[in-house]
Amino acid sequence: AAQNTVQAAAENTAQTAAEKDQNTYSLALDTSDYTVDTMQYRGQKVVFRSYENRVYVAHPVDAAYESMNIYVPEDYFDGKTIHGYTAATAPIFLPNSVGGYMPGKAGTPLEEDRMSGGPNAILTALAYGYVVAAPGARGRTNEAADGTYTGKAPALLVDMKAAVRYLRYNKGRIPGNTDKIISNGTSAGGALSALLGATGNSPDYEPYLKALGAADERDDIFASSDYCPITDLDHADMPYEWVFGDVHTYYQQAMPAGLMKMLAGEGAAAAPDGTVQNRPANAPAESAKAQELTKKQIKVSAVLKKKFPAYLNSLHLRAADGTKLTLDKKGNGPFKEYIKQLYMDSAQHAIDGGKDLSHVGWLTIENGKVTDMDLAQYAVQITRLKAAPAFDALDLSTGENSEFGSASINARHFTAVGKKYNTVKKAKLADKKVIGLLNPLNYIGREDVTVAPHWRIRHGSADRDTSLAVPAILALRLQNEGYDVNFAVPWGQGHGGDYDLDELFAWADSVCR
Ligand code: DHB
Numbered sequence: 372a373a374q375n376t377v378q379a380a381a382e383n384t385a386q387t388a389a390e391k392d393q394n395t396y397s398l399a400l401d402t403s404d405y406t407v408d409t410m411q412y413r414g415q416k417v418v419f420r421s422y423e424n425r426v427y428v429a430h431p432v433d434a435a436y437e438s439m440n441i442y443v444p445e446d447y448f449d450g451k452t453i454h455g456y457t458a459a460t461a462p463i464f465l466p467n468s469v470g471g472y473m474p475g476k477a478g479t480p481l482e483e484d485r486m487s488g489g490p491n492a493i494l495t496a497l498a499y500g501y502v503v504a505a506p507g508a509r510g511r512t513n514e515a516a517d518g519t520y521t522g523k524a525p526a527l528l529v530d531m532k533a534a535v536r537y538l539r540y541n542k543g544r545i546p547g548n549t550d551k552i553i554s555n556g557t558s559a560g561g562a563l564s565a566l567l568g569a570t571g572n573s574p575d576y577e578p579y580l581k582a583l584g585a586a587d588e589r590d591d592i593f594a595s596s597d598y599c600p601i602t603d604l605d606h607a608d609m610p611y612e613w614v615f616g617d618v619h620t621y622y623q624q625a626m627p628a629g630l631m632k633m634l635a636g637e638g639a640a641a642a643p644d645g646t647v648q649n650r651p652a653n654a655p656a657e658s659a660k661a662q663e664l665t666k667k668q669i670k671v672s673a674v675l676k677k678k679f680p681a682y683l684n685s686l687h688l689r690a691a692d693g694t695k696l697t698l699d700k701k702g703n704g705p706f707k708e709y710i711k712q713l714y715m716d717s718a719q720h721a722i723d724g725g726k727d728l729s730h731v732g733w734l735t736i737e738n739g740k741v742t743d744m745d746l747a748q749y750a751v752q753i754t755r756l757k758a759a760p761a762f763d764a765l766d767l768s769t770g771e772n773s774e775f776g777s778a779s780i781n782a783r784h785f786t787a788v789g790k791k792y793n794t795v796k797k798a799k800l801a802d803k804k805v806i807g808l809l810n811p812l813n814y815i816g817r818e819d820v821t822v823a824p825h826w827r828i829r830h831g832s833a834d835r836d837t838s839l840a841v842p843a844i845l846a847l848r849l850q851n852e853g854y855d856v857n858f859a860v861p862w863g864q865g866h867g868g869d870y871d872l873d874e875l876f877a878w879a880d881s882v883c884r
Pocket of ligand 1: 652655
């Protein structure tokens with residue numbers, strides 16, 4: 372792997388001999404080195420300049436991942452206007468390509484995206500007149516030649532921050548407004564996008580950025596778009612059981628480490644048993660066959676479910692009208708009603724758009740109006756994806772366990788409950804500080820941080836990769852701190868992202884103009 376890294380770096384960057392000697396890369400974008408490319412978008416030609424594989428830190432740990440692709444609509448070099456934007460005003464769309472906390476290579480425009488079959492977010496952004504910066508980032512399986520892990524937490528976020536700094540460092544060298552950087556990501560990438568939006572300029576990441584030779588620039592962003600963010604990892608096991616705790620069969624398939632490695636960054640969607648799933652690359656695989664929770668897992672599920680109200684109440688969340696969103700000891704109360712209302716609004720929207728939802732057993736519909744829902748029935752009918760705990764698995768088998776490994780340890784616990792009930796010998800708990808660096812909720816509202824002013828958060832009504840409570844808590848916290856949040860639950864949508872690109876860019880336009 373290390374050999375590939377070195378080779379990729381050599382091929383992809385215009386490094387001088389002296390820089391090569393010192394494993395140093397220039398942070399100045401070489402604007403003379405580009406290609407002009409053309410793609411079709413809805414029957415129209417989109418012409419753009421491609422500046423690819425630019426290493427965005429002076430001293431990369433893994434240059435194959437710590438590099439980005441930049442795409443600029445060609446019209447901006449002729450002084451033209453696209454979709455109301457100019458070379459000076461065009462927002463910069465910043466999609467990450469992280470899934471499953473795995474390494475992600477710099478993204479490219481595609482006419483036929485693997486998930487949607489249509490133009491991907493990068494090509495769509497170009498058609499809408501955005502400049503695109505698509506960075507790669509290290510992930511939990513990256514290894515150095517000596518076998519030490521090089522991409523465990525918080526590497527993915529440090530890399531994205533370095534990429535933002537690189538864009539500011541190169542301000543004015545290419546079109547694009549560095550005050551209008553809009554991050555986008557899905558799932559683990561949605562969590563990464565949220566982290567980028569929540570931790571702007573925090574001194575906590577400075578030592579990591581210095582070590583990489585990141586540009587000495589700001590790393591806050593203007594807006595954060597987060598599809599189904601798999602976030603608040605150190606608390607997400609509790610709301611998972613709050614919703615799914617009465618369901619004792621699950622469908623997630625443990626993926627052998629070797630296979631996981633093989634699939635890294637290749638976008639394979641087939642599970643080991645051959646079932647093809649319409650799930651993002653690197654999301655945990657789903658099996659057609661249900662498995663039973665063990666006795667111990669059922670016990671831990673109950674422990675986690677019972678702990679959720681105290682955690683939720685400690686956040687002091689409020690609805691838009693000021694209502695305190697709390698839970699009683701049994702897990703009932705205004706927060707539960709709020710979550711139910713999100714599903715009900717989602718269903719109502721679908722009905723108003725002409726969908727017949729009379730077959731959906733967990734909804735109560737009277738005269739075309741959704742009047743109630745049954746959260747317990749929802750969990751039964753939508754089925755449970757993950758075992759318990761959903762994230763900090765007792766046998767250290769989840770991607771999150773691996774994300775919280777260290778240079779020398781592949782996987783660790785990151786919650787007290789996971790550690791307490793662990794089923795494997797010599798299991799370690801990750802450093803508290805590192806766990807904290809990966810949770811956006813620790814940063815929103817802090818004085819020494821610049822939080823993105825604008826947010827768009829989506830979590831599908833059929834998504835069971837994390838509880839809807841998780842993105843709802845993120846949205847509420849941001850809203851309560853005074854940030855502009857557009858949060859919705861698209862009906863019938865499972866775990867995925869970039870499925871509503873016209874709406875995404877309409878939102879981006881609305882916050883940029
Ligand atoms: C992803 C999905 C998960 O269920 C998870 O726990 C982590 C990451 C993903 O699709 O990126």
